[in-house]
Amino acid sequence: MAIRRSTAKLAGLPSVVRLRLMPTPAQADALTATVLVCNQAATFVSRLAWQHRTFTVLQLHRLAYHSARAQFAGLGAQAAVRAIARVAGAYGNRRATKKRAHTFRQHGAIPYDARLMSWSREARTVSLWTSTGRVAVPYTGRPEDLQAVNALPLGEADLICRRGVWLLQVAITLPKPRTREPVHGFLGVDQGVANLAVTSDGAVLPGSALAGPITGNGHVRTLRERRHRQRQRLQRKGTSAARRVLRRLAGREHRMMTDLNHQLSKHVVREAERTGRGIGLEDLQGIRGRVRAHRFQRRTLHSWAFAQQMAFTRYKAARAGVAFVLVDPAHTSQRCPECGCMSKANRPTRGRFVCTGCGLAGHADHIAARNIAARGAAGWAAVNQPHATGLPSARRDRESKPPASTGGR
Known part of the structure; x- marks a missing residue:
């Protein structure tokens, strides 16, 4: 009987909280310019990657880092690194299905890591890198989200502008329960x-x-069959209007199943x-x-x-x-x-x-x-069978293994 415990990495369980930023008009302009330059740089790197068929982070960094910094004024070193990582991630899972270079939306979300932002929890502000310098932006959110930001370790974040509202989606590490x-x-x-x-x-x-x-399950099957027939009908039609409808419907079934x-x-x-x-x-x-x-x-x-x-x-x-x-x-x-x-x-x-x-x-x-x-x-x-040592069998086997070789040193 092949039975195994979950081997997922449980050192921490990441989750995401959403904060609303409240920038001044000048800060909002700086953030807008930053989003534009970062997405333009990512598209530039993506075209280089597609032209040279180079998709790994290390090789793409050697190919595009200096070119991107020279091409876009105000693009910082770490922002260029994040743009290269975004391109590698975009091609990582769907490279075989790509028929042209991947492009990034001009106002799409951009990632921030620890080198691009810092937190002042007491003042409830976050310092964000922009192409014109750092800006300290106040933030607010739901009480439970603010409590999580104040109490838990914070990871990377995505800066999003949605209908004129600036949002910061932050990854947090939840404590692992026993x-x-x-x-x-x-x-x-x-x-x-x-x-x-x-x-x-x-x-x-x-x-x-x-x-x-x-x-019920019958309802799920009916909806999926309806979507399949609709996609077939639009693909056979092949007009520009049909393609627009296909783009609008793209991912709807996936979102439903998720x-x-x-x-x-x-x-x-x-x-x-x-x-x-x-x-x-x-x-x-x-x-x-x-x-x-x-x-x-x-x-x-x-x-x-x-x-x-x-x-x-x-x-x-x-x-x-x-x-x-x-x-x-x-x-x-x-x-x-x-x-x-x-x-x-x-x-x-x-x-x-x-x-x-x-x-x-x-x-x-x-x-x-x-x-x-x-x-x-x-x-x-x-x-989890007990042993004379007092340890469960899985833990006992793990701790009884000899240490890995260190090359004789």
């Missing part, structure tokens, strides 16, 4: 295409448990936290390469956002101090959780489970979720 022992077992979650998530308690998500306009996965993961974590349980999910990494699907089902399979749902559940569980494990998905929907009988004959239809041994019957996804919960509890017990 993972609580799942004294009441595990909550298993079966992920699927027909049903996005079914818990071992029998809840089918999305459904009445979630607030919002999405009423919001839905946030709701699903939040519900699962809250339920596990409320009942004192851990969370068990199937380890579905590489499933697209293992599963053979009919060509009419490939689009549905490859647009399945199971990895995002798993990532959201993992980090939300870590924030809440809820135990989280991934379990082996093999035969979870063919094994009886009562008598242990495992057979393909236990699945007479896709959504129905009937045990040939003891006669247990139920929804196949619910049975799978119960098996996932049982495997999660067994895996957690194995990983």
